[in-house]
Amino acid sequence: MNERPDTDPIEVKVVDPSQPDTAKDAPVEKQVSTLRLVATLAVAGALAGLLIVLVNLHTKPIIDVYKAEQLKLAIYEVLPGVSRYRTLYLVDGALSAEVPAGAKATDFRQAYVGYDEAGRMKGVAVSRGESGFQDVVQVIFGFEAETAILLGMKVLESKETPGLGDKIFKDQVFVDQFFARPQTPLRAIKAGSGKGAPGEIDAITGATISSKVVVSIINNGIAEWLPVLEQGIPEEAP
């Protein structure tokens, strides 16, 4: 350590660690009772819990509002031209407008059915996650229920490699392909090698795995949801 002149006028009592442990042992020379140890931790734990609960009470509503807002924005983004949407729940393999009594809405998988201003159904948005290069990639996408044409795609969550894999949501050219109404199932191909076949998506150079994950999420998601949608969508309550 560098020698420093003691210019600070404030003299404070200090502990020199090279000396025998005077300060550390001074307050508790005798054996501390087990009860004291347990009590210390119990009190500290209780206070910590109380503090966390109080702050959580304050922040939870803000976080929930933000999340709902983000989801709403994402739904409108992947269903272009939609003016309102309805949330439906997957209950026992069929869509239902309401969850069974006593159940929590968040426990069921959700599909968002979008309508245009004339009240016609434009498309359905669902979200799905699959393992990417780093962690689960969560994607929300919209498609037409009758034709299985893709309407749009947005990455909700991803920890893909910055600079490479994160192009699945930062590279506008890649993202725009999903808004060009491609026919599903999609196929990820090497950029520029396309033959104009329907459903071709140019993968990102250097991020083939991440690109393929997005395509796979959409293909698997549509394959999973189409049979459900074919069973019919519950009528809107008047």
Place this chain on the structure above:
Amino acid sequence: MRPTTPSQDFIRGIWEENPVLIQMLGLCPALAVTNTVKNALAMSAATFFVLCCSSVLISTFKRLIPKEVRISSYILVIATFVTLADMMLQAYAPVQHKELGAFIALIVVNCMILGRQEAFASRNTVYRSLLDAVGTGIGFTIALVMMGGFREILGIGTFFDISLFGPNFEPWVVMVLPAGGFLTLGFIILGMGVYEQRKLAKQAHGEAA
């Protein structure tokens, strides 16, 4: 170690005993979230908050904490403040929270924070512990922002999201990847080592002359 003055408590963490660059503590966040300056700042702010709160609280209650359970108590205090920081970041800075991901929770096991409690806050006054924590926190921030700046400029070609080199710049992608973190840290430490050695050589030279 000689007795120190309050101003030394403060200065020490910033340079002489910089937690990241000299003591090599808290390297996990220093490597993981310094790919941009913004992330580095958000991480530093969260760590700063946890470090200061923990140091103040632990130095306040140091006489009430039996030494047998001191580590568990410190961890409990640190974990509580990390949870609070996590929840508040999520509520008020959701974008940064999303970027930092799991690394916020990992502040709990940042050995720099536990180290300051064990080495300083548990045996010094509240005032000096706060000074020590603020100094260490600033040192940590400087190290992270330095790394973040270096990596963002070379790896993305921006500083604070502002483009520096125009569209023709080919980013050194490796710099924002984990390997770039190690490289950057290595070069910064090398640079500091060279500087210190030069200074020592100069001193020796001056004494000889």
